[in-house]
Amino acid sequence: MSTSGQPQFRYTQTPSKVLHLRNLPWECIEEELVELCKPFGKIVNTKCNVGANRNQAFVEFADLNQAISMVSYYASSSEPAQVRGKTVYIQYSNRHEIVNNKSPGDVPGNVLLVTIEGVEAGDVSIDVIHLVFSAFGFVHKIATFEKAAGFQALIQFTDAETAASARNALDGRRHVGSCHLRISYSAHTDLNIKFQSHRSRDYTNPYLPVNPTAIEGIMQPTVGPDGKKKEPESNVLLASIENMQYAVTVDVLHTVFSAFGTVQKIAIFEKNGGTQALVQYPDVTTAAVAKESLEGHCIYDGGYCKLHLSYSRHTDLNVKAFSDKSRDYTIPETGYVVPQATRAPSAPTVWTNPRSAQMFPGSDYATAAVQAQVPQGQVPAWDPTGQVSRSTFASVPSTFPGQTFSPTSPAYATAVIPPGSSSIALTGPVSPLQANMRPGDASPPGQPPFYG
DNA sequence: AGCACA
Numbered sequence: 001m002s003t004s005g006q007p008q009f010r011y012t013q014t015p016s017k018v019l020h021l022r023n024l025p026w027e028c029i030e031e032e033l034v035e036l037c038k039p040f041g042k043i044v045n046t047k048c049n050v051g052a053n054r055n056q057a058f059v060e061f062a063d064l065n066q067a068i069s070m071v072s073y074y075a076s077s078s079e080p081a082q083v084r085g086k087t088v089y090i091q092y093s094n095r096h097e098i099v100n101n102k103s104p105g106d107v108p109g110n111v112l113l114v115t116i117e118g119v120e121a122g123d124v125s126i127d128v129i130h131l132v133f134s135a136f137g138f139v140h141k142i143a144t145f146e147k148a149a150g151f152q153a154l155i156q157f158t159d160a161e162t163a164a165s166a167r168n169a170l171d172g173r174r175h176v177g178s179c180h181l182r183i184s185y186s187a188h189t190d191l192n193i194k195f196q197s198h199r200s201r202d203y204t205n206p207y208l209p210v211n212p213t214a215i216e217g218i219m220q221p222t223v224g225p226d227g228k229k230k231e232p233e234s235n236v237l238l239a240s241i242e243n244m245q246y247a248v249t250v251d252v253l254h255t256v257f258s259a260f261g262t263v264q265k266i267a268i269f270e271k272n273g274g275t276q277a278l279v280q281y282p283d284v285t286t287a288a289v290a291k292e293s294l295e296g297h298c299i300y301d302g303g304y305c306k307l308h309l310s311y312s313r314h315t316d317l318n319v320k321a322f323s324d325k326s327r328d329y330t331i332p333e334t335g336y337v338v339p340q341a342t343r344a345p346s347a348p349t350v351w352t353n354p355r356s357a358q359m360f361p362g363s364d365y366a367t368a369a370v371q372a373q374v375p376q377g378q379v380p381a382w383d384p385t386g387q388v389s390r391s392t393f394a395s396v397p398s399t400f401p402g403q404t405f406s407p408t409s410p411a412y413a414t415a416v417i418p419p420g421s422s423s424i425a426l427t428g429p430v431s432p433l434q435a436n437m438r439p440g441d442a443s444p445p446g447q448p449p450f451y452g
Numbered sequence: 453a454g455c456a457c458a
Contacts, residue, residue, distance in 0.1 A: 020455050050456050058456070093455060100457050 017064050018093035019071065021057045024048070025086045026168045029108050029160060032083050033059055040073065041066020045098040049106075054168055060098045067092065105184025108160045111191065112167055114153045117180040126201055129153055136169065137162035141191040143200045156191050194316070233284045236312035237291055239277045245304045250327045253277055256299060256307075261286035265317045267326040280317050287311070 021033070033046050042062040050056040061067045074081045074090055081088040105113060112133075116124055126142055133139050133155050141156040157163040163185070171183035193202035196210045237257075241248055250266050257263045257279045265280040281287040291309040299305035319326035 018455095022455085023453050047456060051454095055453090056455070087453095089453060091454080095455075098456080 013092045013094065015064060015068050015071070016092040016094070016096050017062070017067050018058055018060045018095055018098055019067055020091050020093040021059065021081075022051075022055065022089045023086065024055045024057055024088055025084050026053070026055055026165075028055070028057065028083055029164055033057055036081060036083055036088065037061070037070060040070035047098050047106075049168070058093055058098050104187060107185055107187065108164060109185045109187065109189060110157045110160050110163050111186040111188040112155045112157070112163050113184050113186040114155055114170075115182040116151045116153065117182060119151055124151060126153075126198065129155070130201065130203070132170070133157075133166055136166035138203075140204050141193050141200075141202045143191050143193060145199065154186050154188060154191055156188070192318075231311045232313075233288060234311040234313065234315060235282065235284045235287045236278055236280045236314045236317060237287050238310045238312040239279060239294075240308040240310075241275045241277065241299075242306040242308060243298075243304055244275050246300055248275065248277075248299060248305055250325065252299065253279060254327065254329070256294070257281075257290055260290035260293060262329075264330050265319050265326070265328050267317055267319045269325065278312055278314065278317055280314075 019037070028048055030046050030048050033048055034043055037043055037059045040061070043059055044062045045060040046057065048057040050058065061070075071090060071092060081090055114129070114133075126144055129142060129144070130139055133142075137157050139155060139157065142153055144151065144153040146152070155163075155166070157166065167183045167185070170181050191202075193200045193205075193208065196202065196208050202208050239253070248268070250268060253266050253268070254263055257266075261281050261283075263279060264282060266277060268275065268277045270276070279287075279290075281290065291311070294307050295309045297307055299307065317326075317328075319328050321328040321331045
């Protein structure tokens with residue numbers, strides 16, 4: 001049922017709510033399209049930067065008559081439609097709706113997400129990136145990171161126009177040096193750069209400290225007495241969860257790792273088809289104890305959810321305060337700063353900056369970073385269990401009839417095991433976790449009584 | 453200057 005055949009010409013095209021605009025200036029952004037078209041009706045969708053030259057666009061009106069009025073107007077007008085002084089040619093699109101308009105990277109903004117293909121992270125210095133992108137305007141900040149897609153950088157300009165000009169000039173099949181750049185927009189408006197380092201810069205703040213992360217790139221891997229590579233210690237543990245037959249939630253991890261001290265932040269993510277988590281303690285000592293105690297142990301009996309722990313290179317996670325995959329227990333508004341009684345290390349949490357940029361390896365940084373923009377304390381709409389809201393903790397037991405745990409159960413006491421104690425055998429007959437949680441429960445294992 | 457995209 002093909003309708004192929006004659007190419008359609010202007011005069012024979014059937015009207016459509018969707019207009020096709022061409023000969024647009026490269027810099028043309030959605031706002032300019034709207035300015036041009038909105039006198040004729042309500043615009044329900046747009047798509048700009050279309051075509052090989054990115055100089056075409058589509059505009060969809062709410063009503064067919066509005067599109068007709070615009071085409072009619074300019075058909076008889078002595079002044080052509082213009083964007084920034086450039087004549088724009090308008091005709092009915094041969095489609096009747098704009099599809100797939102808003103892929104996230106197409107929403108213009110002042111921050112670009114740049115993927116540099118075919119290079120190792122170490123091959124491109126941040127200074128080169130800065131140089132290249134400075135050609136289009138003042139570069140405020142740069143954050144680089146690695147993910148599966150390759151080496152990426154977030155580049156913050158003053159405004160969307162500047163960012164667009166850089167994108168238009170560099171995106172696509174162009175090569176800068178030998179690098180292949182793919183550029184889209186980030187949802188960020190303001191990157192939060194904590195340190196000047198080999199992977200991030202804030203050019204608006206020359207006094208920003210150069211910090212440990214900067215040293216990481218230089219630091220040689222330390223070698224232990226056995227000659228094996230020994231990872232530097234950290235207050236953040238990287239946990240790989242093996243044989244994950246049961247859901248491992250933030251709350252489950254919080255319960256497990258809180259046995260050794262205050263857990264500040266947790267982030268769960270997927271890597272290489274497996275599940276990993278970053279768990280942040282206030283200090284290295286606590287992390288070390290937790291690491292030694294939990295390494296190789298299983299969260300659930302029967303070899304399920306076996307933990308493998310290493311030190312993360314990170315010292316401060318910035319996680320979305322409250323999501324199904326992450327939690328920041330240091331944000332006061334969430335009511336999560338729970339001193340672990342006698343166990344709480346008193347180390348000052350000077351590095352704890354809830355608003356700092358989020359970076360953790362192996363995760364989808366772009367996604368995570370977007371999440372970081374969610375206002376603190378905001379409970380995401382996505383909350384399948386309804387359990388993670390602070391206000392519901394008190395009612396957790398009643399929410400799960402048939403679940404036998406009680407918030408005042410002494411079982412909690414057994415969850416707090418002296419650091420270094422050899423009795424930490426999660427797979428043992430009296431696994432502290434068994435008393436608290438049921439494998440397969442999507443619900444948190446319950447919170448200590450102080451929530452009630 | 454002539455119709456997107458995943």
